[in-house]
Amino acid sequence: MFKRIKKPKIGIIVEYNPFHNGHIYQLKWIKNKFPDSKIIIAMSHKYSQRGEYICVSWWKRKQIAKKYGVNKFIKLKEHISTQAAHIFANEAVSLLNKAKIDYLVFGSETEDISVFIKVAKLLKENKTEYDILVKKYLKMGGNSFPKASALALSELTNENFDKPNDILGIEYVKSIINNDFKIQPVCLKRTIEFHSENTLNEFASASKIRQMIKEKQDISKYTPLKIKKIKLIEDTYPKFQKFISKTPANKIAQYKLIDEGMENLFKKHINQPTYHDFIEACISKRYTRNRIKRAYLSVFLKQRKNNR
Numbered sequence: 001m002f003k004r005i006k007k008p009k010i011g012i013i014v015e016y017n018p019f020h021n022g023h024i025y026q027l028k029w030i031k032n033k034f035p036d037s038k039i040i041i042a043m044s045h046k047y048s049q050r051g052e053y054i055c056v057s058w059w060k061r062k063q064i065a066k067k068y069g070v071n072k073f074i075k076l077k078e079h080i081s082t083q084a085a086h087i088f089a090n091e092a093v094s095l096l097n098k099a100k101i102d103y104l105v106f107g108s109e110t111e112d113i114s115v116f117i118k119v120a121k122l123l124k125e126n127k128t129e130y131d132i133l134v135k136k137y138l139k140m141g142g143n144s145f146p147k148a149s150a151l152a153l154s155e156l157t158n159e160n161f162d163k164p165n166d167i168l169g170i171e172y173v174k175s176i177i178n179n180d181f182k183i184q185p186v187c188l189k190r191t192i193e194f195h196s197e198n199t200l201n202e203f204a205s206a207s208k209i210r211q212m213i214k215e216k217q218d219i220s221k222y223t224p225l226k227i228k229k230i231k232l233i234e235d236t237y238p239k240f241q242k243f244i245s246k247t248p249a250n251k252i253a254q255y256k257l258i259d260e261g262m263e264n265l266f267k268k269h270i271n272q273p274t275y276h277d278f279i280e281a282c283i284s285k286r287y288t289r290n291r292i293k294r295a296y297l298s299v300f301l302k303q304r305k306n307n308r
Contacts, residue, residue, distance in 0.1 A: 011101035020223040044081035051293030055230035089171030234275035
């Protein structure tokens, strides 16, 4: 009897917020590089890592991804999808590992996968030194935790990972290395920068496309999806404002992602007129914009710390 040849399983971690031509490019690239492969994606459900609504429903994103070759979908619920990069990455990679993927493909600004692997191994071998460096940079004025982490990583490894996809990429590879997963990471150069306001031929970043939708511009050149209107997190602010105003600080502190003192910060700035004004008022050396946005969403969704 002939031995059955195993089809390689390729994993991708995505939001598809929204699905666009860059994603089509990635899927076609995978099909060319890994013929006869099975593509499995771990996809955020309703909310993004930035604490916002994903602008297209799970079902529509699933249908369009299937059309372009995705075989299986793993749903990343909000307790994963709205976490900081290191938690988000580790949880998503772990789920894909359970699905027995052989390769993890991710978009990045850095093209050389060996750099990611080298850095991940260095961080594993020098964790104590890395943690000391992070604390050192946190004590220096003006550094948030992500900034302190990036500075520590740069000092320890002589590599700079300051672009969003490179930051996620190193977290993906760290998860593989730290957990001894039998997964081969593969990076693919992005067609356009993560939050770029520019377009390049038929490519535009997801954030650019979302902005175009808000401004009622034609997006048909950049995505196969037809999207006329998107749900905006800023529209929840009046309801959030009312809740924070009437809820005691000690009750707010019971929600996930609310660190000690953040409940008072929210109470202090809740009279800001808009969502964006509120977020900006809460930003500090300690809390980045995305950190505040994720905490906002956690409170809005009533995610208590003792619940998953």
